[in-house]
Amino acid sequence: MPSKSISSLSLAEIHVGESAFVLSFSNGHGIAGRLTSLGFTPGAEVQMTQNFGSGPLIVTVRGTRVALGRGEAAKICVERRLE
Amino acid sequence: MSAKQAMVVPPAHQADLVMIALAGQPNMGKSTLFNLLTGLNQHVGNWPGKTVERRQGHFTMDGQDYNLVDLPGTYSLTANSPEEVIAREFILREAPDVVVAVVSAANLERSLYLVSELVGLPVRLVVALNMIDVAASEGVTVEPQVLEAALGVPVVPITATKAQGIYELLAVVRKTLDGQLQQVPRLPEIRADHREALDQVLKLVREFVPAPYPPEWIALKLLEGDVEVTRTMQAALPAVTWQAVNAILVQHDDAMLAVASGRYEWIGRMVRAAVARPRLGQIGLTERLDRVAAHPVWGLLVLAGILGLVFWLTFTVGAPLQAWLDAVIVSGLAGWVSTILVNAPAWLSGLIVDGVIGGVGSVLTFLPILVIFFAAFGLLEDVGYMARAAYVMDNLMHLMGLHGKSFLPLFLGFGCNVPSIMGTRVIDSWPARLLTILIAPLVPCTARMAVVAFLAPAFFGDKALWLTWGLVLLSLATLVALGTVLNRVLFKGQRSAFIMEMPLYHIPNWRTVGLLVWQRAISFIKKAGTTILFISVVIWVLSALPGGEIETSYLAQFGKFFEPIGRLMGFDWRLTVALLTTFPAKENAIATLGVLYGGATESGLAAALTASFSTATALSFLVVTMLFVPCAATVAVIKQETGSWRWTLLNVGMFLALSIGAGILVYNGALWLGI
Structure with a gap:
């Protein structure tokens, strides 16, 4: 699933301070349901709050800080927000 | 739902009392409000057949009694977890007179998601807009009247931690019960590209939907791919109709996102109207604290420091108290009872003094240690730190195929393994929860530490402290090793998803912490009075006979x-x-x-x-x-x-x-x- 084009990449590749828009996710159905109830939907803006390149990361989505495992973040396909 | 599902919610209240249900997402202050209203008039048990905590209580206002049910904290009402099924089944089957939805002013957009689901259910709704103070400290202001006008249901601002706005909230609940307040909720709509599919599904299922479910709700849940509703309707529909419905569902398998997007569009309209946000770039308290507390290196040091402090407190304050209770109260009581029973048969005095007082009494002396430990744990939980501890421990827990959330119950195990195993309920996937339960007993509890603390100095003198640390480390290393092996053998190395909200830090609420300690202490005392009493007597009998x-x-x-x-x-x-x-x-x-x-x-x-x-x-x-x-x-x-x-x-x-x-x-x- 992770496409390597510039416009579409995985959430795990976003750097701290950058924002991105959710395009889609390929997590299983139950996990997708939990993601949407925490605010991840296509078009939602996600800001990277903490990402050290390995281990879990923290993002801010719809004003909520959410911790995600790297594996979960890798399955969320996003588009970098152009400044 | 099937007949089995129907059993989930039993008659929960006296029929003549008004019943209010509290609904809300986690970290919204729902429990604080519940504790504030009910105080000690509450009962903690389980939902029948489920290992989900059920809290229920009652309170009196202006001479009228009310039943209050605390629904499990859930982010949505889709069947992602047992909690979510319980919450919605309760609302649909038990039909509470009013549902009070607790939302956070500091987190309005996310917390309205549950409300966007509640407005679709046939129930009278009152929104309690909580955490006004936390929102203010983050620079966010919410206008309740604007929100109320936009939602079409009453909104009351409260600050549960300071007991502000509670009377006003109850007055609005009362007016709602008396029919003095109109409920005209505006409902979220599914994104336009799936609207037709929704209509088709609704037309097909309408006449087959079993009571008490509203057909519109069932149609929406089918499109969302809700597992429970799909199963129910597959059973309820004639085969031909089900095939027609299923064909639509397959064609619209992305409808879940369309439904969720529709809800967030609805929320966006509410929030845009009612919320004034600070300019971006302002750094809140939470962010500043998290730069240290959630850092992969500093965060671990902070955690180690906090754990050290908790243990130090537990053993410097708790251990002498335990020793004192043992020496003065238990031995004193034993001595006093022996003199009273001096003329009684030897077996009776032995049974009571050595069996009951010696067994149960010595276990109860651990209460101060446990109370200190539970208080520290409850405090850390209430200020919002525990999510950070879980976060920084995530890497280590991954070795065992677990994730950060498993750390919390394991940590609780240092106090006592019993609440630790009950605490595994926070883990959302069953394999991860089972694995955590299986390895949790390797966390050395205070009772085991007491044995070591007594025997190690006896055998090893000066080196006892090192030996004690060595034994703790050995236990924990065994825990990691066993977890890794079990994960490979039993669960084929699968790893569960780590998705967790990091709540905003806030000032602890003493009532919440106090009640938590009280409930845990009570359940420990009950255990001492039943299981431990029974076994102590059995052991004594076996040691006295023949x-x-x-x-x-x-x-x-x-x-x-x-x-x-x-x-x-x-x-x-x-x-x-x-x-x-x-x-x-x-x-x-x-x-x-x-x-x-x-x-x-x-x-x-x-x-x-x-x-x-x-x-x-x-x-x-x-x-x-x-x-x-x-x-x-x-x-x-x-x-x-x-x-x-x-x-x-x-x-x-x-x-x-x-x-x-x-x-x-x-x-x-x-x-x-x-x-």
């Missing part, structure tokens, strides 16, 4: 029967019996050795033990005590939480093999090294 002499008792015969195994670890029959009596309660090891070595006082016992055993035997005994089968109460709660004898017995067998193996290894290793 002749009244412990040397020839059934207990001794039992120990002698197992002595061949004990000898492999360097134990004689006394140590073997002492080990076996750690099953009812870990700290029994000391009491049993005391009885077997002629009722010596504690200092005398230490000397007697040092004289009787080699260092290799002592070392082996300590290691085996740390790793032995969990205590009876823990085993009982493992059965309760897993609902399976198979896992429970597997757990017991596993620890039996592990501890005996370790004992043999340590004993022979120590002999070989010439220790």
Whole structure:
């Protein structure tokens, strides 16, 4: 699933301070349901709050800080927000 | 839902009382509000057939009694977890008179998601807009009247931690009950590209939807791919109709996102109208604290520091209190009862003094230690720190195929393994939860630490502190190793998803922490009064029969029967019996050795033990005590939480093999090294 084009990449590749828009996710159905109830939907803006390149990361989505495992973040396909 | 599902929610209240249900996402202050209203008039139990906590209570306002049910905290009402199914089944089947939805002003957009689902249910709704103060500290202001106008249901601003706005909230609830307030909720709409599909599904299922479900709701949940609703409707619909419905669902398999997007569009309209946000770039308290507390290096140091402080507090304040209770209250009571029973038959005085007071009393002396530990834990939980601890521990937990959330119940295990195993309920996937339950008994609880704290100085003098740390580390290393192996063997190395909200830090609420400590303490006392009482009496009877002499008792015969195994670890029959009596309660090891070595006082016992055993035997005994089968109460709660004898017995067998193996290894290793 992770496409390597510039416009579409995985959430795990976003750097701290950058924002991105959710395009889609390929997590299983139950996990997708939990993601949407925490605010991840296509078009939602996600800001990277903490990402050290390995281990879990923290993002801010719809004003909520959410911790995600790297594996979960890798399955969320996003588009970098152009400044 | 099926007949089985229908059993989930029993008649929960006296029919004549008004029933209010509290709904809300986690970290919205729902429990704070519940505690504020009910105080000690609350009952904590389980939802029938589920290991989900059910809290219910009652309160009086202006002379009228109200029932209050605290629904499980859930992010949505889609069947992602048992909590979500319970919450919606309760609302649909029990039809509470009013549902109070608690939302956070500091987190309005996300917290309205649950409200966007609640407005679609046939229930009167009042929104409690909580955490006005937290929102203000983050620079966010919400206008309740604007929100109320946009939602079409009453909105009342409250600050539950400061008990502000509660009376106003209840007044609005009262008016809603009396029909003085109009409910005209505006409903979210599914994104335009799926609207037609929704209409088609609704048309197909409408006449087959079983009571009490609203057909519109069922159609929406079908499109969302809700597992429970899909199963229900597959059973309720004629095969042909189901095929037609299923064809639409397959064609619109991305409808879940369309439904969720529709809800967030609805929320966006509410929030844009009612919320004034600060300019971006302002750094809140939470962000500043998290730069340290959630940092992969500093965060671990902070966690280590906090754990150190908690243990220091527990043992410097709690341990002397425990010793004092043991020496003054328990021994005093035992002495007093013996004088009263001086003319009673010897068996009666023995049963009460040695069996009941000696067994239950000595367990209850651990209460101060547990209270301090639970208070520290509750405080850390309430300020929002525990999510950070879970976050920084995530990497380590991944070794075992677990994730950060499993750390929380394991940490609680340092106090007592029983609440630790109940605490695994926070883990959302069943394999991860089961694995955490299976390894949780390896966290050394206060009772095991008490045995070590008594025996280590007796055998090892100055080096006792190092030995104690070594034993704790050994337990934890075993925990990691066992977790890794079990994950490979039982769960094929699968890893569960880590998705967790990091709540905003806030000032702790003493009432919430206090009630948490109170409830945990009460459940510990109940356990002491039932399970531990029963087993203490059984052990005493086995040690007194048939002749009244412990040397020839059934207990001794039992120990002698197992002595061949004990000898492999360097134990004689006394140590073997002492080990076996750690099953009812870990700290029994000391009491049993005391009885077997002629009722010596504690200092005398230490000397007697040092004289009787080699260092290799002592070392082996300590290691085996740390790793032995969990205590009876823990085993009982493992059965309760897993609902399976198979896992429970597997757990017991596993620890039996592990501890005996370790004992043999340590004993022979120590002999070989010439220790």
